[in-house]
Amino acid sequence: MQSATRTDGAVAAQGKGKNLPRVLVVDDEVSVLRFLRAALPGSEFTLFEAENGHAALAAAAAVRPDIILQDLGLPDLDGVEVIKRIREWSQVPIIVLSVRDSDDDKVGALDAGADDYLIKPFSIAELQARIRVSLRRSLQQAPEPVYRCGELEVDLPLRRVRLSGKEVVLTPTEYELLRLLVTHAGRVLTHSQLLKQIWGVAHVEQQNVLRVTIRNLRQKIEHDPSRPYYITTEVGVGYRLRSE
Template identity: 40%
Template sequence: MTFVLVVDDDPAMQRTLNINLRARDYEVETAGDGRSALQIVDERMPDVVLLDLGLPDLDGIAVLRQLRSFTQVPVIVVSARTESDDKVEALDLGADDFITKPFSIDELMARIRATTRRAGHDEPDLVIEADGLRLDFADSRATRDGEDIHLTPIEWRIVEVLARRRGRLVRQVELLTAVWGPAYDTQTNYLRVHMASIRRKLEVDSGRPVLFLTEPGMGYRFITR
C-alpha cells in the first residue's frame, strides 16, 4: 500500500485529501507544519509527499531543501502560489511536480500515480564516460578529468533521461513530462534554460556541443563516441 504524507496547515484540505486518498486505498498521514513533517519522514519514509508551500513554521521551500539534503522521496508541491518563480525554485530544488490550488482530485491522483511510477521504476546503475567526462548516475556524480562538476537535481534528471536513451531522439514533450510531469509538457523554455546550463557545465565547448545535441523543433539527443 502506497504511503502518502500530506503536509498542509489547512484542516479542510487535510480532511479532503485524507478522505479521497484513503478511498483509493492509499495509506495517509497528515502534518500541519514543516517540523512535524520532517519528524514523520525521519521516523518512517513515505512513498510520496504532498507539500504545501505556505506553512506556519518552516516555509515549504525550506522543508523541501531539508528533505533533499537526505532523501530523494518523491515530492509533489501542492500550493495556492501561482508565481512562476515559486514553481521554478521548487522544481530546481528537486520537487517532482507542482500542482496549483484549486485542483481536481482526479488530476492530483494522476500526478501521484505518475510520480510514484517513475520513482518505483527500477533501472540499472548507469555510468557513462566520454571525452574526459564521467557521469555516475548511482552516485549523482559528474567529473571531468577527475574534477567534480555540480549539477542541480533537475539537471541530473534531464541528463539521466537523455543518457538512458543515448543516441536516440528524446522529444521535448517526453523530456518535459519525464522531468517535471504532464502539466509541463508545453514549457519548452524550461528545457532551453536548463540545457544551456548543462552544456556550460558538461561540454568542452558549450558553443559547439558534441554530447548534448538539439534537433530544432523536435527535441534532444545525447551522443557518445
C-alpha cells in the same frame, strides 16, 4: 477511517495495509486535510499528516513515505526549505500543492527538488493522476538515508558521520561534499558536477578547491589517506564513493 495516531511528528490519518503506498501530507489547513482524506481513501493509501515543516522533516525520516504532498505556506518553515532539506538525503517524489501560482514560485519549488506542482484548488482526479505518475517514476531504487560501508557511517537525516563508531567532525563544505557523494554512491561524479553543486556555477573551473577539500575529507574518514578506500579518484574525471 481509523482513529489517528502520532508517529514522530506525523499523524497516521487512514489506511493500514502494509503494501499500500505511504503518502505524507504536509499542510496546516484543516479543510485541505479533510479534502485529501477523501481523495486518498484508506483502501488505496496509508495517509500520514504533518502540520508544520519540522514535523514534516521528522516524519519523512520516520515514516519513509512513498510520496509527499507538500504545501508551501507553513507556520514555521517555508515549504521550499522543507523540500531542500528532504532532498539532502531522499529522492522521494514530492508534489507541491499550493495557492501560490506565480512562475517564480513554481520554478523555485521545482529547482529546490519538487517533482510536480499543483495549484489549489485542484480536482481529485487530477491529483490522483499526478500521484500515479510520480509513483511510477519512483520505482527505481533510491539511496538509503543511512550510508554504511566498512567502518564508515553517514546518517543523512541526522547529518552525522562516524568512523569505527567514533564521531567525525566535518566542516559544512566537507559535509556537503560527502553528502553529495553518498547520495550518488557507486557512481562517478565529475569535477564540474561537484564544483557546481557545492560551490556554484562560477567555480566550475576551480578544481584546486575541490582537490583540497577532498584531501581534507580523506584525512578525516580514511584510515590511510594516501591509499583511500572510501573516496576513490577517477583520473581526469572526478571521484567515486565506494558502495557495498
